[in-house]
Amino acid sequence: MRPVRPKRGTAQEVQAAQKLGRSRGGLSSKLHLLCEGRCRPLSLALSAGQVHDSDEATIGAVLDGVRVPRPGGTGRPRKRPRRVLGDKGYSYKKCRRLLRQRGIASMIPERKDQREQRRNKGKAGGRPCHFDKAQYQRRNTVERTFLRLKQQRRVATRYDKLGASYQAWATLASIRLWLK
Numbered sequence: 001m002r003p004v005r006p007k008r009g010t011a012q013e014v015q016a017a018q019k020l021g022r023s024r025g026g027l028s029s030k031l032h033l034l035c036e037g038r039c040r041p042l043s044l045a046l047s048a049g050q051v052h053d054s055d056e057a058t059i060g061a062v063l064d065g066v067r068v069p070r071p072g073g074t075g076r077p078r079k080r081p082r083r084v085l086g087d088k089g090y091s092y093k094k095c096r097r098l099l100r101q102r103g104i105a106s107m108i109p110e111r112k113d114q115r116e117q118r119r120n121k122g123k124a125g126g127r128p129c130h131f132d133k134a135q136y137q138r139r140n141t142v143e144r145t146f147l148r149l150k151q152q153r154r155v156a157t158r159y160d161k162l163g164a165s166y167q168a169w170a171t172l173a174s175i176r177l178w179l180k
Contacts, residue, residue, distance in 0.1 A: 019163035021048030041174040053089035
């Protein structure tokens with residue numbers, strides 16, 4: 001007797017499961033990254049290309065992946081960074097709320113339309129978000145980490161068909177950065 005093959009699902013379901021998204025250039029994926037000050041990744045997550053940066057599930061996955069051992073190896077590992085420096089793609093209320101609930105300070109610049117909306121509402125617009133330009137300049141470590149990760153050809157060009165294998169190669173590239 002022949003084993004029964006499971007149903008495959010629609011093309012959209014398969015693409016969503018493999019973290020592939022449609023864009024003008026075809027299928028694409030996004031790699032979300034949390035790194036430390038010396039350009040070494042702490043956590044990364046994969047999302048489909050058309051999914052917005054401020055997706056709570058993706059941000060939560062990146063934050064949940066952080067695990068920094070304490071000096072000396074005693075005690076619970078740190079699971080929460082002190083501060084998150086994000087770009088304007090993460091400048092949404094739900095991102096800021098998620099970070100605030102976890103007790104993480106955020107340094108994310110406001111988008112131009114958010115500033116205009118707050119000005120138009122007058123006193124009801126609320127107060128502006130705290131932003132320190134000198135501190136935000138340290139965000140270049142994230143960009144440099146991405147450049148170092150993309151030196152690995154398999155990370156720079158996603159030839160992997162499965163999202164899990166692509167994320168595994170990105171994790172392997174991250175480990176290689178830690179070993180240098």
